[in-house]
Structure formats: C-alpha cells, structure tokens
Amino acid sequence: MPSRRYGRPAQNSQRIPVHGPASLRRTQNMLNAAPNDQTLVTIIVSPRERFEQATMSLNAVFDTADLPFRMIYVDGGSPKAISDELKANVESQGHTFIRRPGYVTPNDARNIALPLVDTPYVVFIDNDVVFSEGWLSALVNCAEETGAGLVTPTILVGPASRMPNLKIHHAGGILKFTETEQGRDMYRRHGFEHESYLEKKDELVRKESDSTEFHVVLARREMLEDIGPFDPKLVGFTDEIDMAFKAKETGWTIWYEPTSVVAYAVGKKLTWREIPYFCLRWNSARCMKAERYFYKKWNLVPEFSRQRGFLRDHRRHAFPFKGLQKVAGWRITVTFTTLLCETIALFTSIRFLKPDMSPAPVSSAVAD
Known part of the structure; x- marks a missing residue:
C-alpha cells in the first residue's frame, strides 16, 4: 500500500511517541x-x-x-x-x-x-x-x-x-x-x-x-x-x-x-537564466575567502586542493563545452570556463548582470 502523502500541514495528526535518551x-x-x-x-x-x-x-x-x-x-x-x-x-x-x-x-x-x-x-x-x-x-x-x-x-x-x-x-x-x-x-x-x-x-x-x-x-x-x-x-x-x-x-x-x-x-546543463547566480555562487575569490575564514575559525592547517578541484570540474561540467574540449583539449577548456565564470561573477557582483529583484512578502497562515 502506498504511504500517505502530505502537502498541507495537518492540524490533528496522530502524535508520534518519543523514545530514546x-x-x-x-x-x-x-x-x-x-x-x-x-x-x-x-x-x-x-x-x-x-x-x-x-x-x-x-x-x-x-x-x-x-x-x-x-x-x-x-x-x-x-x-x-x-x-x-x-x-x-x-x-x-x-x-x-x-x-x-x-x-x-x-x-x-x-x-x-x-x-x-x-x-x-x-x-x-x-x-x-x-x-x-x-x-x-x-x-x-x-x-x-x-x-x-x-x-x-x-x-x-x-x-x-x-x-x-x-x-x-x-x-x-x-x-x-x-x-x-x-x-x-x-x-x-x-x-x-x-x-x-x-x-x-x-x-x-x-x-x-x-x-x-x-x-x-x-x-x-x-x-x-x-x-x-x-x-x-x-x-x-x-x-x-x-x-x-x-x-x-x-x-x-x-x-x-x-x-x-x-x-x-x-x-542538465545550465540555462542562461541560471548562469549569473551559478557563477557568483562558485566564484573562486569568494569561495576561497570563505574557506580561509573557516580554517582559521577552527584553527586548522589550510588545505585547499579539494576545493580548487571541485570549482574547476564543477564549472566545466556545467557549461556545454564538450566540443571545445575535443578540439582544444582539457586544459584550454578549463581555462576558458574559469575565465568565463569569473567574468560573469564580477559583472553579477557589481550589478551589471542583475537578478530579478521583485520581492514578495512573507505569506500564508503559518507566518501569521
């Protein structure tokens, strides 16, 4: 029998008993x-x-x-x-x-x-x-x-x-x-x-x-x-x-x-509507500044190879440049993708590329 599904918060649901320490x-x-x-x-x-x-x-x-x-x-x-x-x-x-x-x-x-x-x-x-x-x-x-x-x-x-x-x-x-x-x-x-x-x-x-x-x-x-x-x-x-x-x-x-x-x-590849946020989210300078802060916060020896590798590969896979990689090779494709992402992130951060700024208020009875 399929499990019951809940889209709306129930007001009279059965209490789940609490067990444990x-x-x-x-x-x-x-x-x-x-x-x-x-x-x-x-x-x-x-x-x-x-x-x-x-x-x-x-x-x-x-x-x-x-x-x-x-x-x-x-x-x-x-x-x-x-x-x-x-x-x-x-x-x-x-x-x-x-x-x-x-x-x-x-x-x-x-x-x-x-x-x-x-x-x-x-x-x-x-x-x-x-x-x-x-x-x-x-x-x-x-x-x-x-x-x-x-x-x-x-x-x-x-x-x-x-x-x-x-x-x-x-x-x-x-x-x-x-x-x-x-x-x-x-x-x-x-x-x-x-x-x-x-x-x-x-x-x-x-x-x-x-x-x-x-x-x-x-x-x-x-x-x-x-x-x-x-x-x-x-x-x-x-x-x-x-x-x-x-x-x-x-x-x-x-x-x-x-x-x-x-x-x-x-x-799925990124659409043009997602690219500014994606590039800002994974901007190298922004991410690595946060990483240095984290390692200092917890008094850890800095080690950033895993993070840099993620940024390199994640951004490369997000863009449809497989054809470029076949022609120009992996290194050139990575360099091009990195420069493209960093440029878009810069334009986004200075509001040259703007997100949809239309706000919507907090709504629904839950917030009342």
Whole structure:
C-alpha cells in the first residue's frame, strides 16, 4: 500500500511517541505545548546554485512526504516566471513563501527562515533534490529513536530520471581533527562515495556519523538553539562541516539513516537564466575567502586542493563545452570556463548582470 502523502500541514495528526535518551525531553515538551497541532517537522528550502529544477524538486517533496509538515520556502533572485510558479504552489498547500530581492546564499536563506520555526524538527533541503518514498518519516524516526541532533540520509547523485540507479554521494561519513607536525588537520571522507547504490544498498546500516550534507539534513530545533545561527561568512563548501563541528562541540550526536534516500539531481546543463547566480555562487575569490575564514575559525592547517578541484570540474561540467574540449583539449577548456565564470561573477557582483529583484512578502497562515 502506498504511504500517505502530505502537502498541507495537518492540524490533528496522530502524535508520534518519543523514545530514546533524556535529550528528547524538551522535544516532548514542545509537543505537549501545542496540543492542537502535532506537526513535528518544518521543511526549509533554500537555493543551492540554480533555479530550473526548483519546481521539480518542490513537487517531489509534496509527492513523497509521508508525515505532516510545514514548509518555509526561501527564494532570492530566481526568474519571475519560476518564482511565481513556486509561490503559487507553496501557498496553495498552505505553506510560507519568502522572496528576497537579489541573490541569497544558502546560509542566509536558512537564517531568514529559522525564526519562523516552531516544530521540534527542521529538515533543510536544497532546491534541486528529489526524494524516495518514506524519506521524511525515516529521518524523523531515526531522530526519535536515537536522540540525534542531526540525521543525514542516503544521498545519491545523478539525473533524477534514473533514481535510484545512481551513485552514492554521501552515506554517513568520517569528519575528524587529527594532530600533525604542522598543526591540527581535518580528515573528511564520505561513506560509500561513488559506489553504486543498488549494489551497496544491503550493506548500508544505521550508525553514528561525523558528517552531514546540506542537500538534505534533519536537525533538532533544540540543537539549532544551542549552536546559534548559521555563519553567513561560509558561502562555499564548509557550511555543513561548520554545523557538524558545532553540533559535536555542544554534545549532540549525528546519525546516518540508510532507509531515507534522496538524490542531488544533476545532469542538465545550465540555462542562461541560471548562469549569473551559478557563477557568483562558485566564484573562486569568494569561495576561497570563505574557506580561509573557516580554517582559521577552527584553527586548522589550510588545505585547499579539494576545493580548487571541485570549482574547476564543477564549472566545466556545467557549461556545454564538450566540443571545445575535443578540439582544444582539457586544459584550454578549463581555462576558458574559469575565465568565463569569473567574468560573469564580477559583472553579477557589481550589478551589471542583475537578478530579478521583485520581492514578495512573507505569506500564508503559518507566518501569521
């Protein structure tokens, strides 16, 4: 029998019992304080790097969510046609849509939404993710049963149409400090990264994890209150690492839940409407400034080869220059793509290339 789906927040849903350690007591108090609304989860959607897949991702949430939820959708600078469609879809389901003039970073978007949250759990999702049936209840059940502050699902990567026949991007992971002769180093490794999900599915088990990914992650509101707002200076790669470190620092655990399966949907080339935001999002100077700040914040030995490699390859794959690479070679293609992205990012930052600036107010009964 297919699971029940929830597009609109339920007002009289059945309470899910809380099991686990004493760290869940305040969560239970939150439930008891709101006897007329037992919705446990608020979903916060933020932009990642593009807009064209946002409607597909939003529809996927409504099609697969199997628990009552509230949603706060934060948009900034997307094309008006896309924004209007998202706004209509979100509000028709009784949720909150917030549009900010200009582009917003993922952490800024999350910080905009957090003051409106009054449920025990928050699920952060990017605007380019698709979901398997049961993903939401699996995350909540894991948090209820383990007392976790953060729960990370099985995150796949690839074209949405091929899910679940995709590669694993993150299935829990290791994220630790190690002391070296040079100072404190950071070791990071994703579980089962690049492995076939269908081949490794039976090996995936619930366990504690050191790392999460912001593609999709469940956070306990109590933990978010302990760690404070997200750092607005982290505009590159380490926003989720910063959150994981702060969670561990304040005594919370992170768990990996294998039965919650989602996919970061890639495969489509950028459209001209997305290019300015994409290039600004992955601007080298901006990202590397944020990385240097992060390493200094946590007193770590700087090591940027992984980040530079990501910028190089991610930007190259986003543009349709395979023909150029066949003719001119890989090195020239990378150089050309990098120069193009940096130029577009510069024009975007000085407002020569402008996002859609039309704001929309906070709306829906959830925000009243």
